[in-house]
Amino acid sequence: MFILDANAQHELAHYLTEKQWLSPEDAIISLSKAGQGNMNYVLRVTTNQGSFIIKQSRGYVEKYPQIKAPEKRVLTEAAFYAKIGTVERIKKRMPELLGLDVSNNIMILEDLGQANDFNSLYDLNKVVSENEISVLVSYLNVLHQQFSKVKADDELDNLEMRKLNYEHIFNYPFLEDNGFDLDTIQEGLQTLAIQYKKDAFLKEKIELLGEFYMTKGHYLLHGDYYPGSWLQTTDGIKIIDPEFCYYGLREFDLGVFIAHLYLSNQSQNIIDKVKLDYYDFQDLDGSILNGFIGVEIMRRLIGLAQLPLQSNLNDKKRLLELAYKLITN
Numbered sequence: 001m002f003i004l005d006a007n008a009q010h011e012l013a014h015y016l017t018e019k020q021w022l023s024p025e026d027a028i029i030s031l032s033k034a035g036q037g038n039m040n041y042v043l044r045v046t047t048n049q050g051s052f053i054i055k056q057s058r059g060y061v062e063k064y065p066q067i068k069a070p071e072k073r074v075l076t077e078a079a080f081y082a083k084i085g086t087v088e089r090i091k092k093r094m095p096e097l098l099g100l101d102v103s104n105n106i107m108i109l110e111d112l113g114q115a116n117d118f119n120s121l122y123d124l125n126k127v128v129s130e131n132e133i134s135v136l137v138s139y140l141n142v143l144h145q146q147f148s149k150v151k152a153d154d155e156l157d158n159l160e161m162r163k164l165n166y167e168h169i170f171n172y173p174f175l176e177d178n179g180f181d182l183d184t185i186q187e188g189l190q191t192l193a194i195q196y197k198k199d200a201f202l203k204e205k206i207e208l209l210g211e212f213y214m215t216k217g218h219y220l221l222h223g224d225y226y227p228g229s230w231l232q233t234t235d236g237i238k239i240i241d242p243e244f245c246y247y248g249l250r251e252f253d254l255g256v257f258i259a260h261l262y263l264s265n266q267s268q269n270i271i272d273k274v275k276l277d278y279y280d281f282q283d284l285d286g287s288i289l290n291g292f293i294g295v296e297i298m299r300r301l302i303g304l305a306q307l308p309l310q311s312n313l314n315d316k317k318r319l320l321e322l323a324y325k326l327i328t329n
């Protein structure tokens with residue numbers, strides 16, 4: 001098994017040459033961390049002739065090695081890239097898949113440049129522009145429409161990744177004794193969270209939403225449509241990291257998207273624009289959509305997958321109350 005390692009440039013050069021991803025005339029100039037990621041090992045390889053991104057998935061979460069994760073997940077991500085290659089409007093919004101090594105769980109991607117992702121939205125002083133919303137919604141419109149199926153089947157079912165996500169969205173955040181002291185994130189957060197963890201009615205609703213998440217659907221979803229998956233490049237907004245993709249309910253992609261607009265304190269006007277620009281909005285199930293929005297807000301505040309949020313305790317209290325209403329109404 002070849003293990004990707006930023007400190008082993010020589011071994012990587014040898015590996016890449018063997019795979020014919022590096023020509024004998026070319027040489028690696030530098031290796032660096034591609035950006036802020038938690039799940040996988042992702043490097044930018046700069047050579048004499050250009051640069052590319054190399055991503056390896058391992059049997060655990062890179063940031064939390066004690067958490068197991070499906071080792072072959074990068075293969076599903078690559079399958080998504082291969083599939084969307086047929087639709088220009090989606091393809092041009094994503095990096096190109098340049099290579100795949102199935103036995104070592106390694107994928108090579110086009111380098112979109114040292115772009116910032118949209119995580120700076122969590123500083124809470126940035127406004128997403130109407131133009132940016134148009135692009136972000138249009139990506140989902142095309143993805144959901146162009147790859148829909150009349151009959152659900154097993155293609156890209158990504159079940160193991162969904163089970164992992166299920167655990168961290170619908171279960172773990174709501175366990176009273178999950179061993180995660182929220183006061184280490186912010187003093188007082190544990191007390192704020194406890195009332196939700198003890199609320200049987202809320203938990204019943206969340207369990208139902210979890211079942212909807214686990215249900216096969218007719219629509220190809222990105223599966224992790226949040227600011228960390230959006231890059232601001234010199235060639236406009238690009239979308240990356242579809243490792244949680246699957247065929248499911250459109251409400252999930254849209255729900256996660258809208259949840260992060262609330263979390264980053266965007267105006268109601270911007271949130272309404274998402275709903276207005278989404279083609280089939282009237283066909284969606286409003287209560288499932290609101291439920292997914294609410295659960296995503298809650299789990300980002302009281303679950304393990306924390307965001308670099310600048311909100312104070314009072315902001316979080318308000319967001320949790322909003323999320324509660326969205327889930328239970």
Ligand SMILES: Nc1ncnc2c1ncn2[C@@H]1O[C@H](COP(=O)(O)OP(=O)(O)OP(=O)(O)O)[C@@H](O)[C@H]1O
Pocket residue numbers: 034035036037038039040041042053055095109110111112113114115117228240241243
């Ligand atoms: N094709 C690309 N071009 C330029 N930068 C990239 C590219 N792919 C990834 N990056 C950078 O590397 C970072 C990590 O990549 P990615 O999100 O794919 O990894 P991950 O480990 O799956 O992350 P996460 O923990 O958010 O799931 C991105 O946030 C981005 O900054």
Ligand SMILES: [Mg+2]
Pocket residue numbers: 039040241243
């Ligand atoms: Mg990822």
